Amino acid sequence: MRLRNGGTTILLCGEAGQGIKTLEIMLLSSLKLSRFNVYGTEEYMSRVRGGMNITEIRISHHRVRAFSSHADIVIPFHKGALPWISDRISGDTVIMGDSRNMEKEFMREGKTIEIPLTDIAIRAGSRLYINMVVGGLIPGLFDGTLKLMNEYILKRFMSKGKDVVDGNLRALEEGYALGKKVKDTGSFVPAVKKDPSVAGDIVISGTEAVALGAMAGGMNFLSFYPMSPSTGVAVFAAAHSEELGILVEQAEDEIAAGNMAIGAWYAGARAMVTTSGGGFSLMTEALSLAGMAEIPLVIHIAQRPGPATGLPTRTMQGDLNMALYAGHGEFPRIILAPGNMEQAFRLSGAAFNLAELFQVPVLILTDQYFVDTHYNIPETDLERIKRDGYISEAGEDYRRYILTEDGISPRAVPGNGKGVVIANGNEHDEWGDISEDKELNRKMQEKRAIKKMDKIRKHAEMPEIIGNTGAKNAVVSWGSTYHTVKEAVERLEKDVMLLHFSWVHPLPGNLRQVLEGKTIMSVEQNVGGQFADMLSRETGLNIRYKVLKYDGRPFSVEELYEILNSIMGGEDGR
Amino acid sequence: MRLRNGGTTILLCGEAGQGIKTLEIMLLSSLKLSRFNVYGTEEYMSRVRGGMNITEIRISHHRVRAFSSHADIVIPFHKGALPWISDRISGDTVIMGDSRNMEKEFMREGKTIEIPLTDIAIRAGSRLYINMVVGGLIPGLFDGTLKLMNEYILKRFMSKGKDVVDGNLRALEEGYALGKKVKDTGSFVPAVKKDPSVAGDIVISGTEAVALGAMAGGMNFLSFYPMSPSTGVAVFAAAHSEELGILVEQAEDEIAAGNMAIGAWYAGARAMVTTSGGGFSLMTEALSLAGMAEIPLVIHIAQRPGPATGLPTRTMQGDLNMALYAGHGEFPRIILAPGNMEQAFRLSGAAFNLAELFQVPVLILTDQYFVDTHYNIPETDLERIKRDGYISEAGEDYRRYILTEDGISPRAVPGNGKGVVIANGNEHDEWGDISEDKELNRKMQEKRAIKKMDKIRKHAEMPEIIGNTGAKNAVVSWGSTYHTVKEAVERLEKDVMLLHFSWVHPLPGNLRQVLEGKTIMSVEQNVGGQFADMLSRETGLNIRYKVLKYDGRPFSVEELYEILNSIMGGEDGR
Amino acid sequence: MEDRFEPGRPGSSDIAWCPGCGNFGIRNILKKTFSELGLEPNKTVIISGIGQAAKMPHYIKTNAFHSLHGRAIPIATGVKLSNPELTVIAEGGDGDIYSEGGNHLVHAIRRNPDITVLVHDNQIYGLTKGQASPTTYPGMRTPTQPWGVFEEPLNPISMAVALDASFVARTYMGHMEKSVEIIKKAIMHRGFSVVDILHPCVVFNRLNTYEWYKEHTYWMEGHDPYDRTKAFEKAIETEPVPLGIFHIHEKPTFEEQVSAYARDDTPLWKRAPNIDSIFKIIEKMR
């Protein structure tokens, strides 16, 4: 199968420590500047040096945003790389680079382009510069520019002295010349046209979209404990901490991170925590506190395969059930799972307004695939959300938990008004003092778990519907798989619609109408089909097929296409 | 409504610190010795002195094991007690005791028996002895014996000196004489006959049943961090630690408690943790570790109302969802929720065999109501379960996670055999070393989350079915409500059956057949109807009515009878 | 003046402590301290954990958050960082702060926010009915340690000195005036202060009674709190137990060093997102 959005997919296969991450960032920016649509994503091992990492770069005339398993070009940076990715190499795949990195069985006539990358790097000054040789090679192959790359090298290696800068630049230019030569001699014919419309686009990653969205939503406090793949959000925020006035603090553990954020919200800040499944496990008690004390809270969970330490640097959507039910006792929460950069920006911002409006925790679920994926989007697609202000003043007799029709009590913060603000993790009366009064105990449970929940549900966003709403088949998906599922479904050209959920919980009330009578296929990256189960539980509908993947690698368009096609073939080709 | 099992219900209403807990234990033993069936339970506040506590004691010719809201006799130990429980006082209720503790509006002709309890106590030596006066009064009223009580006093107060012992004994005897007098003068006519069959019975509490069951199941390690209402199990085990060779350790926090238990199991011990919802929240990560590393684990969760600190000394069944989904990633677990003492004993023991057989965490869910309830049962109803041994030897090339047909790998422990045992919370190969191999990663997920789960499901126990399986209506309940629901349903005399679940998860496969076509009513103590949702999700059946209570107090037979009756009235009186 | 700190709410009149409990004395000490310092209830915050000690905020009028067992310190840190204008106190029991919350104490000392931690140290678990706490003396028999405690008691003073906490003191609540003085200094101290407040639990701790504390404690005289090694020597004395200020090390607070307040000292809750700056960052991603 050739991908609908066409273009070329390049795999860079190296060890940790070979500078491929740097290379990826440089390539994406400069190829975008060269007027290509670009996409990049990484699969890497949980180690700092060595191992088998794969970076995928797609270049296209059209927008490219989905993961493809088929490689048009593979550049192996070390021996062993090709066997490791052999299932992604077909008869069409061109293998480029040092022949010493190519196992014999992969070297086929006309499809192998030997380029002495290492020798060139050594000539330029060090074998470490091999990434720069490739950094030049690829733009050379596609008639791109080196402009941004030069600047990047200057900035990045300045501190290491002129020699290093010059060596890198040399490597880059030699690579470029070589790429041009390969192209000009016709041994490789690039099949990608430029797209002038990308000029004003930005290249953004999931990490950046979440962080920037949160900032736009007014985040001014970020506490965290490092944990892959969630740390990037903290790194990004730390870089802009002084400039934007955001307090960023690495806590001693996730328990402290969660509770610091709760303290911050109690005092009126807009706080977020960024973590992954294991860290979130440790915040479960704090989540329950936020539920009881009605403290807003925003937690970003970048999922990775569990249980326990699992596969720290790989991808999974296995923590939905935990997000739904973490924390003892019963209290409402909101779960969002952006499917693309625009949604990540908008929802990460909106999370703060939602948390403050309903005084509940809001969980943003991404995953390793999502945070480590980059592509270009028009800057104008980033919606400027408004920071709503919901903070009240505390009068003399202020009652933090006053019982109201809709379950929401006006929320004051300490120091804003003459009264005092009493928050309580024990069951309480309207003022916030402990109460064991039977009636009041019941009413407070209803305030939180029924009234507030009902109100939130009315606010729930509908899934994005792609395709013909009258279709007989419906594919449902959530979170990071958006573009991959979309591309696969569009490619299918069957009687099928796609419902993609980025507002995951609570589900809006009228889904049954939309889905009733259709053959429903769910697509998600976990063992149990957690979203499918939730959907079926809430709508009473039967999910006929669960399309699941749980080996820690993202779904590819090709893979999904095959599966969905065979399912729908089975359904009499409808 | 009069209760089916008849008898008399006595409420002792005092403050914390008035010795009513001591009194309850003494009364239950001595009334049982006097050949009555007895039942006792406590509702108390989260404080050490003062407040409003209620102890309910039921005495009957028949077995009494359910909570009743209607009081036949109330003994207020302080002012304010009667208004606090006014909804449990009817025209029939006799109020006994110091008139200074009775509000005017509760003193009705013929139903008030003034007894100068305090004066008698003071005469016996101290106003503190008032509990002993009542301790004598009640056996006196029912023609019981003081035998055990005398002994108990001797044992308990010996360390405080002869004066205290004598004073307590005097108070007891004076109380007894007074009780006899009240009875003999006919101002109170006891309506309870003795039941000789109770002679060999024991009086056991939920706490004791769980602890003893665990001991019988081979528990030899108990780690915990104090938390109401779960601490009793640790207190009981600590008391017998030396005698039974059980290592009991209070950890610095619940995280340590959970992980210590995991270490203990890894080394071959049979370890349990006892905790409540908030503490369990903190064990979530450890649970996930047990799931990944396939370490058996037994956790007793005595539920109380949440979220957060909630109502520390009250009752709720609000943590089922958390028990089901706690922990990041996907792994199997077993959830048991005993409904009576016999089940608590059997299941707490079986938990250890199950944990070891399937190498998964087993969660035992009780609640405050259950652990603080006592009644008499024949000792012979305690099933002597066999401790199965599933520990293998590690050969030279031992593979802890060897892939097998049914997902279970023989489990060796360090030091047993020549080989080494490698457990791992990271994704791993068969030996236990880290692996990022795609195929292996997938297979290991399937081993845990599919194969083992399927195997456990086949092992799942069916619910206890009471009544006519052909009935049109079915009440479903789980855990601690067993006897209350049973008594209410039996009393209804409608076309209804009861399904009570003490094996809660995973549900056995063939429930749909049993329930299909019936009007299903679920009874549980939480806001959301968590069990009902699970049942509906797993069977696809609609639960027509959710009967819920969430004010922190237990369901009473009367209350349930009313609700179920009115529901079934609505169902055309079927 | 002290009446300003009487909450006067429906839920604040029935105090849940046992008659005779040392917590009443601590409450009086706090009311006196607060009013002598001229604190305002609405500019003061008490973050408490869970336990008998942690019920304090219901009986004294300030902003408050009665939170989770062990978590008062990180919450208090979050409050202070978000609004440095508030006077922030974290309060809890010896179980609360030294056992469940032990890690937070260690790392808050390193962070040095300007908050005051008051530990009601009754050397026992009160609310949960008498189990051993980290400061319970060896030999004490409890329901969960019927064999008699044998773990080394935690010495919070030597630990805080070893971590170079900014202000470290111990008092016994039986000495009202001296306790007020010490807690005043702790609150006024710029940086992280921890005060271990010994107090009897009249129900569960039969050893460390009012008389016991009177007999087994003494006030340090002439101790130089700026000498860390001396502080350590004093800290490891156990019989009798020294009272007073052990250690002071003035150093920049967390709030003074953190980059979020480098350019602007507006409390976080008054800050609006700087959308233009954010979009400037975005533009650079072209």
Added chain:
Amino acid sequence: MEDRFEPGRPGSSDIAWCPGCGNFGIRNILKKTFSELGLEPNKTVIISGIGQAAKMPHYIKTNAFHSLHGRAIPIATGVKLSNPELTVIAEGGDGDIYSEGGNHLVHAIRRNPDITVLVHDNQIYGLTKGQASPTTYPGMRTPTQPWGVFEEPLNPISMAVALDASFVARTYMGHMEKSVEIIKKAIMHRGFSVVDILHPCVVFNRLNTYEWYKEHTYWMEGHDPYDRTKAFEKAIETEPVPLGIFHIHEKPTFEEQVSAYARDDTPLWKRAPNIDSIFKIIEKMR
């Protein structure tokens, strides 16, 4: 002999550490220590947390549990208590044991089980790519502390001395022989031992390099590890950093005092439930 500790499993050959990393040296030290002590792989257990350090059990042959970040100590305690016949080592990084697991270290010291805690202290988070750890020096710029760390570094030695840990030492892995000697003593010591092992992270810690450690550390001479105040004085020295055994306090171990082993020293895993005794307890409930 040392080959006895080569695992030789399919997953143990590709060592995931970076070339030049100090962890290789620690691995050699451990193999030598174990073989000099004559330990048996199947009677020895390493419980490790999560981090680069914590990968050790894959590259040295013993029983092992590569567990959770921060939790090696409670797991190791559980193992030791269940089977005192095993030699139990807990291993992890400075983030692992001092940050996430800080509370467990504090309380394990109080409990004093006979286990050995080895902290690979590279003063940085290695596996998660270079964030500050509790022992990172102020001023270091990292991806998450681009402004330069300003928290007080944790001094694990002074803290352990303050808590009166049974055996407290520090070494630098660059000194192979001395490190072997110290870790041997730590393992042989009856009671809780903690050894802080300094080692360079050649990728993320550009300050504390092999040269740096050589220049900024020294071996204590003539220090009396039984003098606690002296140990404290030594412990708070930072420039240069002292190496050696700081503190020894021999005292009964947890296992020796716990009631479960009072009558019977059979490891727990070999015990069958004593059903008769249990039913005797039940009979008393009549």
